[in-house]
Amino acid sequence: MQENLKADVKKSTLREGKKTAKNLFVKIGGMIKRRIPRINAYHTKLELAKTAMKDKDWKQASHHLFELIHEFKPNVDNYVMLGKVLRKDKQYQEAEKILNEGQLHFPNNHIILTELAKVTIDTYNWVKAREILNLAKTHHDEIPVSAHFGLSIVNRVLGNDKESNAQLSHCLDEHSEELKETYKKGYRKIILYNNGENRIEYYKMTQKNDTVTITFDSINMVWDEMPFGFKFLKKQNTDIIAVRRRTGNNYYQDLSLEDFNKTVNLLVHSYKRKVAYGFSLGGYAVLYYCADLNCEILSLSPRNSAHPNYGDKLSEEIPFKHNLSLTNNPNITPIIIYDPKNRTDNSYIEKELKKSFLNARFIEHHYAGHRTAPFLSQIGVIKDLVGRVVHGKELIEYDKKLRSKSHQYLRVLGQECLRRNKGKWALELSEKALELSPEDSKALALKEKAIVRLESNKTKEYSWLREAAIQISEKKDQIIKLFSLAFIELLEIML
Structure with missing residues (x-):
């Protein structure tokens, strides 16, 4: 009987175990069934967010990322992605807010801190950017090279050249290959100032240097293109500050002298050598904005067409907000190159610039x-020429015979010849200009005008000869009589 009781207990235990196992399996299965749709939902939203980011649809991307962050378990990558999307969409306050929220979940995470630093750089809060990057550096030895290089740039913007150079040296010594791979073009670009119409860009090269060159776009350039002189200057081991314009009809009237100085003053003076370079409108701008920076200036044909005294009809359409006269700074010796035969430029040089820049x-x-x-x-x-100015070398006088290589020079000289009624010379010069540059439309126009002028002159010459012949024919009797009298007087003298 005892054995039967043991057998019954064993069977009962086995049945209960199977029942428990079955219940547990059902429970786990239910959890899995509920979990699978949730996992699928997460990945679906993540893929939608990444697709929107790829399409630069920042609004849609931020919508999906907000859902990922607040409906699922917090994740560093999602916080960073959302911060980046909001920054790209220029929602800087929201970006800072969400990244700070990420910091609460993941204190002092260097990836979140690095993205937060980018937000503060985009909003020109250089002091805060430095604090954040230093914090990331303190808590993590393996921060990305972009953070190290960013810290070097921020210190330079704040005028701390020693700290900047030290951080750059660290990048070059410890992360040389990563630096080259991250910045394949050899520089990092950040925006220092943007008022919607004018923008100041800073190009920090990835190699050591102690020279900065400030450039201003000329009249035919806008900020969607590369800055003035950039292709050449980036090979000269100089950092570049480029002052840009959104549209072609902008004459830097929206950029005040005060805002310019406030933006670049500390940065420029952290360099040992400072250079400013521009042509035409840019040539005017380097003199107007950079005269007080005590830098080397190369100004080619300075002119602002909106100037009420030295401009053209544009001065009637565009309000001129700049000072009418430039700063008289006796401590600088700007190099100003121009054509004195150009009346507009010569007038500005003689009446204004030679009084403002005595040296x-x-x-x-x-x-x-x-x-x-x-x-x-x-x-x-x-x-x-530009290389000598950038590197502080002595300028040389170039051979005047080189002028014959310029179709522009030949054309301008031909235009002056035509103005002085030297049609044959004008024609020859226009033809030589077209040999050098067949697409020079102004040289072609000069040739056509010279031909017309020569034909007109021939017509006038023929008309004069015909008129003289008619007059001689009408007065032939008087002429014969005069010749006869002269002949008689000559005979009398001889006899």
């Missing part, structure tokens, strides 16, 4: 025209 070096290129930068390029000396 300036004025270099004349007769018949180069207003566009001295293309002229210097055509004769093959522009790179040598």
Whole structure:
């Protein structure tokens, strides 16, 4: 009987175990069934967010990422992605808010801190950016090279050249290959200032240097293009501050002298060598904005067409907000290159700039025209000239025979010949200009005008000869009589 009781207990235990196992299996299965749709929902939203980011649809991307963050378990990558999307969409306050929220879940996480630093850089809060990057560096030895390089840039913007150089040296010594891979173009670009119409960009090269060059776009350039002189300057071991314009009809009237100085002053003075370079409108701008920075200035054909005294009809359409006269700074010796035969440029030079810059070096290129930068390029000396200024080398006088290589010079000289009614010379010069540059429409127009002028002159000459012949024919009797009298008087004298 005892054995039967033991057998019954064993069977009962086995049945209960199977029942318990079955219940547990059912429970786990239910959890899995409920979990699978949730996992699928997470990945679906993540893929939708990434697709929207790829399409630069920042609104849609932020919508999906907000759902991921607040409906699922907190994740560093999602916080960083959302911060980046909001930053790209220029929702800086929201980006900072969400990244700070991420910091609460993941204190001092260097990836979140690095993205937060980018937000503060985009909002020009350089002091806070430095604090955040230093915090990331303190808590993590393996922060990305972009954070190290970013810290170097921020210190430079704040005028701390020693800290900047030390951080850059660390990048070059410890992360050289990563730096090259991250910044394949050899520089990092950040925006220092943007008022919607004018923008100041800073290009920090990835190699050590102690020179900065400030450039201003000329009249035909906008900020969607590369800055003025950038392709050449980036090879000269100089950092670049480029002042840009959103539209072509902007004459820097929206950028105040005060805002410019406030933006670049500490940065510029953290360099040992400071250079400013511009042509035409940019040539005017380097003199107007940079005269008080005590830097080397190269200004080619300075002109602002909106200037009420030295501009053109644009001055009637565009309000001129700049000072009418430029700063008289006796401590600088700007190099100003121009064509004295160009009436507009010469008037501005003689009446204004020679009074404002008493120590300036004025270099004349007769018949180069207003566009001295293309002229210097055509004769093959522009790179040598700019390179000498950037590196502080002595300027040299270039062979005047090189002018014959410039179709612009030949055309401008031909236009002056035509103005002085030297049609044959004008025609010859226009043809030589077209040999150098067949697409020079102004040289072609000069040729056509010269031909018309020559034909007109021939017609006038023929008309004069015909009129003289008619007059001689009408007065032939008087002429014969005069000749006869003269002959008789001559005979009398001889006899």
